[in-house]
Amino acid sequence: MNAVVFYSATGQSELIAKYFAKKLCYPVLNIENIEDRRYESLVLVFPVHCQNIPYVVEDFLKTAEVEHLTAVATYGKMCPGNVLYEIKKEFGFNIVAGAYIPTKHSYVDGDVGFADFDKLEPIFEKIKNPSPIELPRLYKNPLANLFPRLRSRFGLKIYKDSNCKSCGICDENCHFEAIKDGVTNYKCIRCLKCVKACPQGALHFKARLPLRIYLKKRQINKTIVYI
Numbered sequence: 001m002n003a004v005v006f007y008s009a010t011g012q013s014e015l016i017a018k019y020f021a022k023k024l025c026y027p028v029l030n031i032e033n034i035e036d037r038r039y040e041s042l043v044l045v046f047p048v049h050c051q052n053i054p055y056v057v058e059d060f061l062k063t064a065e066v067e068h069l070t071a072v073a074t075y076g077k078m079c080p081g082n083v084l085y086e087i088k089k090e091f092g093f094n095i096v097a098g099a100y101i102p103t104k105h106s107y108v109d110g111d112v113g114f115a116d117f118d119k120l121e122p123i124f125e126k127i128k129n130p131s132p133i134e135l136p137r138l139y140k141n142p143l144a145n146l147f148p149r150l151r152s153r154f155g156l157k158i159y160k161d162s163n164c165k166s167c168g169i170c171d172e173n174c175h176f177e178a179i180k181d182g183v184t185n186y187k188c189i190r191c192l193k194c195v196k197a198c199p200q201g202a203l204h205f206k207a208r209l210p211l212r213i214y215l216k217k218r219q220i221n222k223t224i225v226y227i
Contacts, residue, residue, distance in 0.1 A: 001038065006045040007031040007057050009191035012103040012113055013074045017045040019117060020072070023124050031056060032175055037064040041127060045072045047103075049189060050152065051081030051144035056175050061091045068130040069093040070123065074114070076105030077219040082140040084226070096130035097123045098226040106192045107156065107207055108215055119223045126227040133226055152190040155211035163202035170194035170203060 004026045006017035014030075020043045021028035031046075037060070046057045053061075071093075073083050080100040088095050099120065104113040160182035170179050178187035179194050182203060195203040207215065 001036065002026050002041040003039055004028045004043040004045065005031050005034065005060070007047070007054055007060075008045075009047065009193035010104075010106045010196050012106075013045050013047050016072060016074060016101060016103070016114065017043070019120075020045065024127065031060050034060070039064070039066045041068045041070075041130070042066045043070040043072065043127070045074065047191075048073050048075040048080050048083055049191065050148040051079055051083075051140050052148055053083045053086060054191075055189070061087065061093075066093055068096045068127070070097040070127055071095055072099045072101060074101045074103045075220075076108070077102045077111070077221055078105070078214075078217065079139065079141060079220065080224075081144060082138045085135045085137045088135050094130075094132055095135065096133060097126040098133070098135060099123060100222075100224040102219075102221045102223060105215070107205070107211070114223075116223060119225060122225060122227050135226060149187070149189050153184075153186070153188060155208055155214075156190045157206045157208065158184050158188070158190065158192075158195065159204055159206070160202050161204065163200045164198075165200055165202075167199070169197055169199060173197040 004017050004021040006013050008014035017028055046054055071084050071087050073080060084098045087093065101114050104111045164182045166181045170182060173193055176187045176189065178185055192205060195205055
């Protein structure tokens, strides 16, 4: 089986995944609804979370059987971390192509998504003619692995307003069981999927001072392709 599998909280990685699926004529599958995890050729698209592989993607990789893997990590124009190298090192997949793609940052108002799709063209030919590649080890902040969920909670506040109808849609859309009737708990990673899913627009987020300072850093708008 050939497929494009994606994990996407706010829609940025899903857009990239659908582009790959259209170019390759592969089915596109949401990682949260997958049963069969055996693939001949797999394109995996996911966002970088605090310079790390999202937990749901790690869980998928632990049980997936893949002959040829193309790993595509989207990042919010800050540091992309070292996730592609970590996938190769920790899970031992035969990676035939990879990319870091700058997309809209979920926490930055007015930021724009990825549009330079021509830079991805070499990947498609490599997928059709697969061979293993070497992935360099990139810079990752030494503190990136230090309590990422806790740092997320300190950095960003999610709250509801009086429009909340306790419909439970935010609960249903949270893969981590980190929210109940609009109130988050310690499992929350601040991916903002609940905010995007709320039909009443009752969920909001606010960056605290340390995060606001961090988000003012010079953006990295670089697409990196490995073939």
